[in-house]
Amino acid sequence: MGVLKLAHGVLKVNDLPQSLEFYREVVGLHEIGKQNGIVYLGCGADNNYDLALTEGGSGISHFALQVHQEDDLAYFEKKLTELGVRTNRVTDAEPGEKAALQFQSPSGHQIELVLAEDRPHYLHPVVGRKPSRGIAPLDADHITLNANDVKGLAGFLRDTLEFSVADVFEPVAGVWGAAWTHGSDFHHDIAIVGTPDNTTLHHYAFLVAGIDEMKRACDVLGQYGYKVEAGPGRHSVGGNLYTYFLDPSGNRIELSAEMPRADKSRELISWNDFPTAFSAWGAFPPESFAKGS
Structure with missing residues (x-):
């Protein structure tokens, strides 16, 4: 259910x-x-x-x-x-x-x-898959939305779809600048980043197998003349590995791996320093990371 x-x-x-x-x-x-x-x-x-x-x-x-x-x-x-x-x-x-x-x-x-209509019992990296080319992600992983009212949207997901909030970013106590929510057992299915403009998306994430696949993806991007915006790295919030790049229209794509499971019954964790929340390895997000599409 x-x-x-x-x-x-x-x-x-x-x-x-x-x-x-x-x-x-x-x-x-x-x-x-x-x-x-x-x-x-x-x-x-x-x-x-x-x-x-x-x-x-x-x-x-x-x-x-x-x-x-x-x-x-x-x-x-x-x-x-x-x-x-x-x-x-x-x-x-x-x-x-x-x-x-x-x-x-x-x-x-x-x-x-x-x-x-028809979905395999589980996704296999070889059996039943079409031959790979390019970066070759395994599956759609999660989405991070831009919204004017982070707490309001998180509350809507909680009240309607029975989502839980795993983590929030509070630059000031009681003010949510970002939230990470989940309906599944994984840490976040829908994350939300606050924005004063009318952009709708912060990033769309695909699942890859791990850090070696991220390294290979960076090489593929470079071969085609595209630049990595951030990563590879590991988030403090959620703990998953990340690599970000932009498509030709400016939509941000994330490659994600090692997303942990999160206990939906536990109280949310609050962060008040975004660079610390962004990277467990001490990497600051670039200035461009604040812009959505």
């Missing part, structure tokens, strides 16, 4: 052909299909898409969380409706989706809960 994982996201890009080349050749995603001006891409483990691209600027158009079964959709549909949130149930809307429940958060983000 409940949220299993981040299923996918749809990114807005400035130049669709250029972005497709980047995500196919550099990132190493596989094209699954096209529909209504959207191109659907997967990591190669199954026929579900992990990221889609649509032309029209930058940022996140919508993102989806995967649930276990049909009963989960009915449960959250009832809960959202009782809380006054308008929902829309659809079937076969996108590749690999059996059913989806669509709604909007108070921050304006379009969110879906989806039931996958």
Whole structure:
């Protein structure tokens, strides 16, 4: 019962052909299909898409969380409706989706809960996978949103989807500058960074096997003329390994590994120094890291 994982996201890009080349050749995603001006891409483990691209600027158009079964959709549909949130149930809307429940958060983000048509019992790095090229991430991992009201959005996720808050960044006591939330057992499925502007996305994260794959990814980026923005490193918040880079439209992508499991029953941890929270190894985030898309 409940949220299993981040299923996918749809990114807005400035130049669709250029972005497709980047995500196919550099990132190493596989094209699954096209529909209504959207191109659907997967990591190669199954026929579900992990990221889609649509032309029209930058940022996140919508993102989806995967649930276990049909009963989960009915449960959250009832809960959202009782809380006054308008929902829309659809079937076969996108590749690999059996059913989806669509709604909007108070921050304006379009969110879906989806039931996958067919997903392997577990993801294997070799068996059943399409041949790899480029960086070749294993799966979609998590998403970090930009929002004006961090505490409000975290509260919405808690009240509607029964998420827990693992960590928060409080520059001043009681003021949340960032929050890391999870519906699964992993430390964060949706993180939130406060912003005064109207950007929607801080970064979209893919899972890789470990630090050696991050090193290889940095080499791949360099071979194609793209620069690493930050990393490889290890966050203090959450403890996962990270490497960040920007796509041609300025959308930030993270490669993540070693995400720990977190006890949802424990009280959240508060941080008041962002550089300390950012890196357990003493690396300061670059100035560009404050900008979203």
